[in-house]
Amino acid sequence: MTDSYRAGIDILSQTGSTQDERRNRAAEVAPDFVRTAVGFTYGDIFARPGLDLRVREMGAIAAFAALGRSTLQLRQHVEAALHVGWSKEEVIEMLIQTAAHAGVAMAIDAIADCHDLLVDCTGASSDCC
Secondary structure, X not given: OOHHHHHHHHXXXXXXXXXXXXXXXXXXXXXXXXXXXXXXXXXXXXXXOOOOHHHHHHHHHHHHHHHOOXXXXXXXXXXXXXXXXXXXXXXXXXXXXXXXXXXXXXXXXXXXXXXXXXXXXXOOOOOOO
């Protein structure tokens, strides 16, 4: 295994997402590709100096919300952002911010796609989850 892959696994563990069913399924048929993808994305890009992991997670959320194509990736990065210290309110604000740059429809879809991760279920409302 490469140093980038090992670094990528370390970054993933910091975000609380070391195991991923989709990544594991892909690795069954294309293990070299998955190792390369983890090494590049997390070991090379996320591990670079200059931005901390919290900021990188918020950047990933904004990008996936703007793309509007990978709900599962968006959800994983929302979970990771919450794990590394972002509040639900901050994540919601970032998703709303995408409306100004990617369109209102993309922002609404992103918020709706992550509803169960972001809803505040501490109140008396029966509308939670």
